[in-house]
Amino acid sequence: MISFLNPLLLFGILGAAIPIIIHLINKKKAISHKFAAIDFILQTNKRISVKFKLRQLILLILRASLIAFLAIALARPFIKNFIGGTPGKDVPTSNAIIVDDSYSMQYADNHESFFISAKNAAKEIINNLTKNDDAAVITSSNLGSQVLPELDYDKKNLLNFIEQLQPGFATTHIVPALDAAVEILTSAKSSVKRIFLLTDLTRNGWDIDWFKSGNEKLRSHVSNIHIIDLSKGKELKNIAVPHIEPQINVSERSAESTIKVVVSNFTPTRVKNLLAQVFLDQKKVAQGFFNIEANASETKEFYFSLEKGKGHTGWVEISEDNLSVDNKRYFAINTSNKLDTLLIDGDPKTNIYESETFYLEKALNPGREHASSIKPTICSIHEVKNFVFANFDIVFLCNVETLPLEKIHELDKFVKEGGSVIFSLGNKVDSNYYNNSFGTLLPHRLHTARTFSSDSPLSEEQPLHLKPTEPIHPALRILSETNMSTLSSVKFYRVFYVDPAPLGNCKTILSFSDDTPALIERQVDRGRCVLFTSSIDRDWTDMPVKPFFLPLMQQLCRFLTGNIAEEIQN
Secondary structure (H helix, E strand, O other): OEEEOOHHHHHHHHHHHHHHHHHHHHOOOOOOOOOOOOHHHHHHHHHHHHHHHHHHHHHHHHHHHHHHHHHHHHOOEEEOOOOOOOOOOOOOEEEEEEEOOOHHHHOEEOOEEHHHHHHHHHHHHHHOOOOOOEEEEEEOOOOOOOOOOOOEOOHHHHHHHHHHOOOOOOOOOHHHHHHHHHHHHHOOOOOEEEEEEEEOOOOOOOOHHHHHHOOHHHHHHOOEEEEEEOOOOOOOOOEEEEEEEEEEEEOOOOEEEEEEEEEEEOOOOOEEEEEEEEEEOOEEEEEEEEEEOOOEEEEEEEEEEEOOOOEEEEEEEEOOOOOHHHOEEEEEEEOOOOEEEEEEEOOOOOOHHHOOOHHHHHHHOEEEEOOOOEEEEEEEOOOHHHOOHHHOOEEEEEOOOOOOHHHHHHHHHHHHOOOEEEEEOOOOOOHHHHHHHOOOOOOOOEEEEEEOOOOOOOOOOOOEOEEEOOOOOOOOOOOOHHHHHHHHHOOEOEEEEEOOOOOOEEEEEEEEOOOOEEEEEEEEOOEEEEEEOOOOOOOOEOHHHOOOHHHHHHHHHHHHOOOOOEEEOO
16 A cells, blocks of 8 residues: 655645646647648648657656656655555565554544554554464563563464553654564564554654665565554644753742743744643642744743742643643652751861861851751761761761771661762772772772872873763752853862762762763662762862852752752653
């Protein structure tokens, strides 16, 4: 069955009538004139006239055909085959069926989503297979976590698998899906190997260069590839909420929130008076209207008050359209009154300004309890046995040389049950001891510390600087553009290098100028661990006296304890 990617362009075939109309307009009836007997001239003229008319007719057909074929070519014809039967009698086939399960497949047209149509088409292909045909069904997303299925002759198993498929929220990845299909068909014994791709042909996820250059595996291992367009070439219109950015401002008396909402118009026409509403704890707290140009985005801010001392959840939503999954974004806000932090000082000094935790304590609470919701408590290594980690939200280990074995076990339990720990290093730290004692918590194994020179321009190795690895990370979101640019002015004269392989689910928040990790986060069960690979005082760096140090430390604490406004990723 022949179909077209751009069927509307087939109306261009009507243009084939243009040369015919011009020919008919220019055609004139000859005027008769009476002359003497010149029969021999008339006979000659008739022979010439026949040849002339034949040439004109051929040219007319060529001109009309050129316009018609041009219209057909622009409509992009392709062979569309829903039938999964064998290409010839008694010829077995092996079939790999790719079902696009990206979130755009939830687009509803005529009260049925493309994903439902894809499942129905896949079932039709399976039902039309013979007993000698085998098949496998895969989806286009999460291929990294999928175990590729083997080819199966059992239609019942295949149909049950298709029935259980659900659409996801990721973008589609066509090329990895095709590679997976080829891998499945490589082991097939059948001589005819086919791929069925059921998709909506949206632009994202297609590697045009891959298709232009061709793929040797595809050509050598696959007999046919059938691309079935569930959108049937229609222009898909969509309006979405791609991003929201909630922020909170907590004072002694009240709590307020500002939420930035981005709405994108993916249609070729302007959108007028689009209603957007903000809900908090199931109640509408704000609303506004968007007027967005075609294929553009608009940002608005909404303000509302919060109840202090509790967590809040909410969402932003716009009016419904054919793709409802991206019309709503969720967020969470926590306005707890106080965060208790324990700062274990591994290098206390008689002069308090030289102590390991001096700058950290001032950053967390510059004016003690009246200026910040973060309450720091300082203890030495010898005093740590008098404190219970479970009584705190966050524990800082600042250049700590050792901990009693029972406190190491207590710290491990504290994190796994939902607490947070932040490691900052220094001259007291032994990498082997840390790797052996805190290996279940550290994001990466520690290597040796490396020293960088002073500001001497003659030195081969200049001090390292900071740069954001994830600028949109919640811990960095509070930093202004000025503070963000200040990161590059920080100087580090000594840092610990870490093993490149992470020990768990890790994210690098900040890096040094040589691309080695500086601030790393790791999720451990219900808790989080953060490793800062330099010192938190001024022994190895001038970071504590930089303007961004205070907001960074406070925001990091709020992020680790969930006491921060952030978007919830669906």
